Amino acid sequence: MAHRTIKPSLYISVDIEADGPIPGPYSIVSLGAAVAGVQDAEGFTAADPQRQTFYRELRPISEEFDPRALAVSGLDRERLKTEGSEPRVVLAEFGDWVRQVSTGGQPVMCGYPASYDWTFLYWYLIRFTGASPFGHSGCLDMKTLYATKAGLPLRAVAKRTMPRHLLSKRPHSHHALDDAVEQAELLANLMAWPGPA
Numbered sequence: 001m002a003h004r005t006i007k008p009s010l011y012i013s014v015d016i017e018a019d020g021p022i023p024g025p026y027s028i029v030s031l032g033a034a035v036a037g038v039q040d041a042e043g044f045t046a047a048d049p050q051r052q053t054f055y056r057e058l059r060p061i062s063e064e065f066d067p068r069a070l071a072v073s074g075l076d077r078e079r080l081k082t083e084g085s086e087p088r089v090v091l092a093e094f095g096d097w098v099r100q101v102s103t104g105g106q107p108v109m110c111g112y113p114a115s116y117d118w119t120f121l122y123w124y125l126i127r128f129t130g131a132s133p134f135g136h137s138g139c140l141d142m143k144t145l146y147a148t149k150a151g152l153p154l155r156a157v158a159k160r161t162m163p164r165h166l167l168s169k170r171p172h173s174h175h176a177l178d179d180a181v182e183q184a185e186l187l188a189n190l191m192a193w194p195g196p197a
Helices: 067-073 077-083 087-101 114-129 142-150 176-192
Strands: 009-018 028-040 043-046 053-057 106-111 139-141
Touching: 009 067, 009 087, 009 114, 009 176, 028 067, 028 087, 028 114, 028 176, 043 176, 053 087, 053 176, 087 106, 087 114, 106 114, 106 176, 114 139, 139 142, 142 176
Parallel strands: 009 106, 106 139
Antiparallel strands: 009 028, 028 043, 028 053
């Protein structure tokens, strides 16, 4: 029987700031990403999450927005209408960046929680580029990872309930790149954590 070579996974922490709850009617206003590390048959190796990063602010794709959602990022929607980058350009650049940093491996998007960021990211990738460098399921949810290792129900998990040594010392600022870097550090800590003593 032939032994199949397993490619390493290249984990990319992604954070999306958006102006509403779902893509299509609402828009990504900023996209940040940071290489978190690589996992192969030998285990996980953390990367310096500030070394390989991606950040763009995007032009809205519709007139609809939720002022409360937009307020989270602190970005000015009127400014983004004129100064934000075209989504088609940003997502093409992002796809190229993902493929470049994951040469020799398989890229995996990771988020906390991944569900919101992945929904926007995958929709935008397919809508504006026709393809996803992560495939249709290449995402890892850090909340689920923690719940599984901690032996807790998923809905009982929040960052405030995690052991402090697992959390990044960086603040969660709702700037997409800052948060992607912060969450890359959380992923590295979770990967190294054996679980509760």
